[in-house]
Amino acid sequence: MKKLFVLGALAAMLASGTALADTSGKKIAFSNNYAGNSWRQAMLDSYGAVTKKAVADKVVGAADIFTTADKEVPTQAAQVQNLILQGYDAIVINAASPDALNGAIKQACDAGIVVVSFDGVVTEPCAYRVVVDYKDMGKQEVEQMAKFQPKGGNLLEIRGLAGTSIDDAIHAGILEGVAAHPEFKIVGSVTGDWDQTTAQKAVATILPSLPDVVGIVDQGGDGYGAAQAFAAAGKPRPTIIMGNRQDELQWWKEQKEKDGYQTWSASIAPGVSSLAFWVAQQVLDGRTDIPHDLLVPYLAFTQDNFEAELPKIVKGGVASHEYTQADAIAAIKANIK
């Protein structure tokens, strides 16, 4: 690769044609725009653990992590451009903006670099997108709710960060689920920002004005806060869908031990970063049949298996799953229609 870059842009473009069935010499960079919450920390940990092993096993040559100092788009655009200059063969990216990085992403593609985005995906067509099926997750919440509350009733919805595509997709899925189950009715909606304290405040504020609620559909990170708000108001505890956070599952466990409380939990695993890494590796491996939009399943826990997961989650953390190369190949296969 070093020699190629001496020749500059033209030679870098030629590099795209040299994808062989051996990736042991390939270098993959991870461009990350933010590291300031537990989900992102878990994401970096998963990525670090999986890639360290991949480098040690000589599956890839190098896998370095780069985090920008601020959440700014221009900073990450500059970072991507620098990674191009560094001579990486692939860039795995969690992007600050779906559109505003397209210029830099296109430059990377033009230089023959494979770009795989996840979580914060980019819309530039030349990049790969690893997308979690949030809409199905929202729909499944109502499906599960129908099992626990067969008679139906009133639901409270807790929304995530306004204006994001994730909030939009989960909300759309919940609406679809309610349409399929007319016995449920959403009587209130608050914004919880995927955060326990925000959710607790929002639910406590709306609670006095609500009729009796049988269930809460939410987006993860807000279930424990909602439970606290109900307890503080002295209202009967509804069926609250959980979001794989440690405090949520802990609360669920306590309630289950007390009176057999039932619910369901789902969220995106931060380890999806490792899946994106393997997708990049597969593309570098010379596979040309990989769709640019990969829909991957979310991580869900049921009444029977959540207690086994609980001890594995650090306090204040979120359940994760580190994906293997085989997982990635299976996910790619599931997306080839």
Add this chain to the structure above:
Amino acid sequence: MTAASLDTTAKTSAERGALARARLLRGLLPALSLALVLLAIAWLNPRAISYFGFSLMLNLAIPIALATIAQMFVIAGNELDLSIGTFVGFVGCVTATWLKDAPLIGVVILLGSIGVYALLGALIHLRNLPSIVVTLGMSFVWQGLAILVLPKPGGKAPDWLLGLMAFKPPFIPFPIIAALLIGLIVHFGLMRTSYGVILRGSGGNPAALGRAGWSLLKTKIVLFALAGLFGVLSGMALIGITTSADANIGNGYTLLAIAGVILGGGEFVGGRVSPIGAVIGALTLALAASPLLTFMHIPPDWQVAANGAILIIVLAARVLISRKER
């Protein structure tokens, strides 16, 4: 004719020679720090020192350089603009939406926003308000307007703008040519014309200029309007590179622009600025913050802190060298 020229004629030629030498040294400082950063990059990643490398590393420095020039005009008038970052973001959103779909309305909005800047200058002068307070307020106004124009990230830059920013001239990378042009044009306007002297003087010694019969209201309006103009250019250049906009795209520029002016030899006292220095300062900051950091292979946990440390080191070096010279 003016207070400034009276000032210089009163000095002996020996004093003038010493002053010129000090000025020359001060002028060379920004270039020296840029050279240092470039050397570090060349040592860490030799392949970055090429036509392709400079095009990539420096093209995002162009909007920073323009924002720095905008901030420089405000600092020249002994004020500070805390809204330039969100203003650049607002311009970016307008560029990616109105300017592409309805160019006429887009141009009107952008000219109007320069007008708002001019009015701010008038307001600050007439009511004797602290510019920090006024522009801090305006930063929220621009941010709000940007979200109104573009509630979700998206939009697309006009094709002519994309073409301009992707221009590949022979031998010398486009960002270098653009930086030279910006620096020289502003240098000529502000340092070599008689009204440029008045503009700088209005920040350095407003009382003297006022007594000499110049309108301080007018100079403040002109300085802020120029800041608005370069803010607009910065936003457009940024969108020409990123191809698409985001309401938060320019937020980091406020502080980068101030740091760029200071690194480029400007001072907070008003009137003491250097356009070429400001452009070089912006390039240095852009290079030090991102390429240098990326090429250093710092563990991810330390990268955020390292970015801040590099900025402090670069700025501290500038202060140290200029101390020694005095």
